[in-house]
Amino acid sequence: MNPTIMQVVPVTFTYPVHFTEHLFDPQHSLLDDTLSGNRPASDQVPRVLCVVDDGVLAAFPGLEAQIQAYFAAHPDLCLVAPPLAVPGGERCKSDPKQVERVHEAINTHGVDRHAYVVAVGGGAVLDMVGYAAATAHRGVRLVRVPTTVLSQNDSAVGVKNSVNAFGKKNWLGTFAPPYAVLNDRAFLTTLEDRDWLGGLSEALKVALLKDAAFFGWLETNAAALAARDREAMDYAVYRCAQLHLEHIAGSGDPFERGSSRPLDFGHWAAHKLESLSGYRLRHGEAVAAGVALDCTYAALSGLLPETEWRRILAVLRTLRLAVHVPEMGSGAQDAQDPGSVLSGLNEFREHLGGRLTIPLLTGIASPIEVHEMDHDLLRRAIALLDDVQAQGHVPSPALLDPQGAL
Amino acid sequence: MNPTIMQVVPVTFTYPVHFTEHLFDPQHSLLDDTLSGNRPASDQVPRVLCVVDDGVLAAFPGLEAQIQAYFAAHPDLCLVAPPLAVPGGERCKSDPKQVERVHEAINTHGVDRHAYVVAVGGGAVLDMVGYAAATAHRGVRLVRVPTTVLSQNDSAVGVKNSVNAFGKKNWLGTFAPPYAVLNDRAFLTTLEDRDWLGGLSEALKVALLKDAAFFGWLETNAAALAARDREAMDYAVYRCAQLHLEHIAGSGDPFERGSSRPLDFGHWAAHKLESLSGYRLRHGEAVAAGVALDCTYAALSGLLPETEWRRILAVLRTLRLAVHVPEMGSGAQDAQDPGSVLSGLNEFREHLGGRLTIPLLTGIASPIEVHEMDHDLLRRAIALLDDVQAQGHVPSPALLDPQGAL
Ligand SMILES: NC(=O)c1ccc[n+]([C@@H]2O[C@H](COP(=O)([O-])OP(=O)(O)OC[C@H]3O[C@@H](n4cnc5c(N)ncnc54)[C@H](O)[C@@H]3O)[C@@H](O)[C@H]2O)c1
Ligand SMILES: NC(=O)c1ccc[n+]([C@@H]2O[C@H](COP(=O)([O-])OP(=O)(O)OC[C@H]3O[C@@H](n4cnc5c(N)ncnc54)[C@H](O)[C@@H]3O)[C@@H](O)[C@H]2O)c1
Ligand SMILES: [Zn+2]
Ligand SMILES: [Zn+2]
Numbered sequence: 001m002n003p004t005i006m007q008v009v010p011v012t013f014t015y016p017v018h019f020t021e022h023l024f025d026p027q028h029s030l031l032d033d034t035l036s037g038n039r040p041a042s043d044q045v046p047r048v049l050c051v052v053d054d055g056v057l058a059a060f061p062g063l064e065a066q067i068q069a070y071f072a073a074h075p076d077l078c079l080v081a082p083p084l085a086v087p088g089g090e091r092c093k094s095d096p097k098q099v100e101r102v103h104e105a106i107n108t109h110g111v112d113r114h115a116y117v118v119a120v121g122g123g124a125v126l127d128m129v130g131y132a133a134a135t136a137h138r139g140v141r142l143v144r145v146p147t148t149v150l151s152q153n154d155s156a157v158g159v160k161n162s163v164n165a166f167g168k169k170n171w172l173g174t175f176a177p178p179y180a181v182l183n184d185r186a187f188l189t190t191l192e193d194r195d196w197l198g199g200l201s202e203a204l205k206v207a208l209l210k211d212a213a214f215f216g217w218l219e220t221n222a223a224a225l226a227a228r229d230r231e232a233m234d235y236a237v238y239r240c241a242q243l244h245l246e247h248i249a250g251s252g253d254p255f256e257r258g259s260s261r262p263l264d265f266g267h268w269a270a271h272k273l274e275s276l277s278g279y280r281l282r283h284g285e286a287v288a289a290g291v292a293l294d295c296t297y298a299a300l301s302g303l304l305p306e307t308e309w310r311r312i313l314a315v316l317r318t319l320r321l322a323v324h325v326p327e328m329g330s331g332a333q334d335a336q337d338p339g340s341v342l343s344g345l346n347e348f349r350e351h352l353g354g355r356l357t358i359p360l361l362t363g364i365a366s367p368i369e370v371h372e373m374d375h376d377l378l379r380r381a382i383a384l385l386d387d388v389q390a391q392g393h394v395p396s397p398a399l400l401d402p403q404g405a406l
Numbered sequence: 407m408n409p410t411i412m413q414v415v416p417v418t419f420t421y422p423v424h425f426t427e428h429l430f431d432p433q434h435s436l437l438d439d440t441l442s443g444n445r446p447a448s449d450q451v452p453r454v455l456c457v458v459d460d461g462v463l464a465a466f467p468g469l470e471a472q473i474q475a476y477f478a479a480h481p482d483l484c485l486v487a488p489p490l491a492v493p494g495g496e497r498c499k500s501d502p503k504q505v506e507r508v509h510e511a512i513n514t515h516g517v518d519r520h521a522y523v524v525a526v527g528g529g530a531v532l533d534m535v536g537y538a539a540a541t542a543h544r545g546v547r548l549v550r551v552p553t554t555v556l557s558q559n560d561s562a563v564g565v566k567n568s569v570n571a572f573g574k575k576n577w578l579g580t581f582a583p584p585y586a587v588l589n590d591r592a593f594l595t596t597l598e599d600r601d602w603l604g605g606l607s608e609a610l611k612v613a614l615l616k617d618a619a620f621f622g623w624l625e626t627n628a629a630a631l632a633a634r635d636r637e638a639m640d641y642a643v644y645r646c647a648q649l650h651l652e653h654i655a656g657s658g659d660p661f662e663r664g665s666s667r668p669l670d671f672g673h674w675a676a677h678k679l680e681s682l683s684g685y686r687l688r689h690g691e692a693v694a695a696g697v698a699l700d701c702t703y704a705a706l707s708g709l710l711p712e713t714e715w716r717r718i719l720a721v722l723r724t725l726r727l728a729v730h731v732p733e734m735g736s737g738a739q740d741a742q743d744p745g746s747v748l749s750g751l752n753e754f755r756e757h758l759g760g761r762l763t764i765p766l767l768t769g770i771a772s773p774i775e776v777h778e779m780d781h782d783l784l785r786r787a788i789a790l791l792d793d794v795q796a797q798g799h800v801p802s803p804a805l806l807d808p809q810g811a812l
Binding site: 002003004005006007008009010011012013014015016017018019020021030103104107110112113114115134135136137138139140157159160162165166168170171172173174175176177238241242245248249254255256257259350351352353354 | 408409410411412413414415416417418419420421422423424425426427436509510513516518519520521540541542543544545546563565566568571572574576577578579580581582583644647648651654655660661662663665756757758759760
């Protein structure tokens with residue numbers, strides 16, 4: 001007898017994503033409600049470990065004291081230690097010591113599966129702290145407080161964490177939904193321009209994939225966003241987060257077991273550009289260039305009408321996001337060369353495993369999936385974007401005409 | 407405006423658990439079917455990394471060659487390297503180098519999210535390799551080939567992995583369902599008696615919690631099992647695995663986010679005894695003593711009728727499983743002392759987080775949950791079990807009589 005049992009394990013993850021301001025103001029009840037809600041009466045006071053991005057601490061010199069004051073004013077919560085500062089940006093994901101430091105703090109301060117790690121910072125810090133929290137005791141509760149546009153509208157609302165290993169981005173990680181996400185708009189005020197603008201490339205990306213009305217809104221509001229209009233940013237962050245959340249909930253594959261990753265539009269090139277730049281480029285900046293490349297490729301191959309290609313490039317330019325970066329190289333490059341952006345295609349396939357699957361646009365909010373990309377056409381797209389970036393404007397229609405110059 | 411989006415992410419994990427024999431016989435198609443099934447035609451040949459318990463390699467000197475011969479006979483699969491041997495038993499979970507070795511092999515040999523790690527070994531090796539596989543690329547496909555009774559009937563059919571850290575058992579880990587579980591009965595023939603018998607304590611445990619008929623079957627077949635009857639073991643493993651699988655699928659909390667862990671009957675003491683023994687005691691042996699302790703406690707406190715207590719102890723004794731071990735100590739001990747088994751109660755609460763929740767029996771297959779245990783009564787139970795173990799038989803009824811000696 002060779003019996004087989006087919007096991008089926010249904011799991012539902014639920015978490016709130018709040019949009020607010022001045023979260024750590026002692027008068028504000030949201031953090032307390034989040035941490036103390038939903039506990040049986042016999043429980044002890046919830047234990048909380050805070051881990052904070054040192055770039056955020058530098059931008060808000062009073063923050064550390066404010067966090068301590070918040071917990072002092074809320075004795076129904078127990079802050080187990082002064083906030084733990086970790087280096088902001090990609091270096092916290094590349095240094096294995098940082099995960100160890102978070103693990104040590106979780107262990108030393110008795111943070112158990114019903115206690116909380118509150119992580120405050122950009123996408124990189126949230127990814128690193130998220131990985132540490134997900135692996136300690138098979139997962140302690142993680143509350144994410146994202147402080148950049150990119151993390152508030154994309155990375156922190158999702159179900160992934162990661163750190164770098166073997167010199168490879170995101171080599172280690174898990175799928176682990178957070179306990180809650182608390183988006184505080186006040187944090188965005190201190191961002192450098194590049195981070196304010198860079199994160200908007202994910203909004204453009206998801207609009208192009210899913211929502212023509214949101215793309216129209218971005219077109220209309222690109223100038224206000226570039227001028228750091230806060231109300232415009234509120235809506236851009238909210239709608240982008242919402243579209244990402246809807247995709248994750250409804251995709252049928254939130255833990256990405258298939259070969260296709262429909263939200264990763266423009267990302268095969270983006271990941272490669274980030275790595276070629278030694279992470280000088282931020283994720284959002286690389287995504288802008290990657291989206292420009294795949295849109296131009298789609299236009300050159302006749303998939304995407306030229307008028308729509310022009311509208312997309314115009315939004316990128318109004319947002320001051322580069323459509324060509326030095327790491328993208330020239331129109332003469334060899335896909336076999338690991339220094340070429342083109343080698344990112346194969347690396348993308350390898351990271352996902354299985355078959356290469358790339359989303360391309362046939363129109364605004366009208367994507368299809370392709371399983372190969374023509375290297376010659378990609379080189380033409382790169383050369384064209386190099387021109388656009390150098391000349392500072394989108395070239396005349398003839399350039400895309402099959403009878404035209406290219 | 408302070409909007410909130412409530413995110414709901416449903417995920418369903420599906421995996422087969424097969425019961426078979428001679429899995430690596432080149433004639434046997436199950437492994438090939440498991441690894442090559444369900445792939446789009448355009449995919450490459452599936453890449454497979456094998457990691458094997460060195461205790462299993464010692465017990466089956468031809469195994470390494472047989473694995474290589476299997477893949478040589480199945481060119482639709484690609485074995486990326488000779489099987490990687492890792493130390494068997496608890497030491498592989500306590501040595502962080504072992505996880506690193508598996509990560510390095512996954513990286514070096516290009517094992518991606520659609521490739522496989524096949525782990526062959528006892529529960530400890532499967533836990534360690536499972537942790538490495540779950541964290542690489544946010545999870546590569548893990549096929550578990552458990553080789554002990556305990557892993558075939560319990561640990562390998564579930565959704566958890568772990569390694570030890572900070573001197574604490576299972577401190578690091580994730581919830582990560584396997585791709586498939588392949589239970590090969592032929593592996594069990596070389597187990598030491600202690601491993602053949604020890605794993606049966608999980609069968610007794612789950613019968614006591616969920617299935618009076620299975621408990622009756624164990625009573626009837628305990629002598630045959632103790633005499634290493636292979637057909638009896640087949641059924642014990644199958645039914646125990648099935649009950650564990652049903653629990654995980656139907657519990658509503660497969661990833662254990664609540665405070666209660668209904669399958670962990672007798673486990674608060676078992677975990678502590680394992681650690682007090684420096685892992686001289688195997689998990690199954692410790693579970694036997696832990697189950698004996700909680701049954702005796704329930705009997706002394708009047709929850710569990712004495713006749714049923716006697717039946718349970720008789721099964722344990724027929725299976726030659728100790729109901730008292732030196733690490734359990736005497737009837738005089740202080741729960742504050744970390745060297746006392748009683749301190750395991752609080753450690754169990756801390757590991758799970760939240761409120762202490764312990765399953766106790768009111769009868770066979772009739773558990774309830776309690777939130778505290780009386781230390782005096784536990785000390786009396788320990789003293790009684792010490793006697794039972796020393797005298798080699800269960801004492802006369804008077805011992806449990808409220809008017810009696812204890
Ligand atoms: N998990 C996911 O699903 C996912 C998705 C997309 C991107 N990511 C990851 O996110 C990371 C990028 O995140 P990011 O774009 O937020 O950049 P970042 O985290 O690298 O932060 C950029 C810089 O801004 C600083 N900073 C953060 N908040 C600030 C504030 N309020 N004021 C001033 N300075 C502040 C940081 O200290 C850092 O120096 C990458 O590692 C990327 O891989 C993850
Ligand atoms: N993940 C879970 O849900 C879960 C549940 C219960 C237990 N566990 C873990 O399982 C581990 C215990 O597993 P175990 O009881 O299988 O013991 P084990 O893995 O420690 O193995 C015991 C010994 O048997 C050897 N061995 C394995 N297979 C053999 C075979 N076929 N022939 C001869 N020798 C063989 C091993 O090399 C080792 O020396 C513990 O670490 C425990 O924490 C995990
Ligand atoms: Zn992105
Ligand atoms: Zn167990």
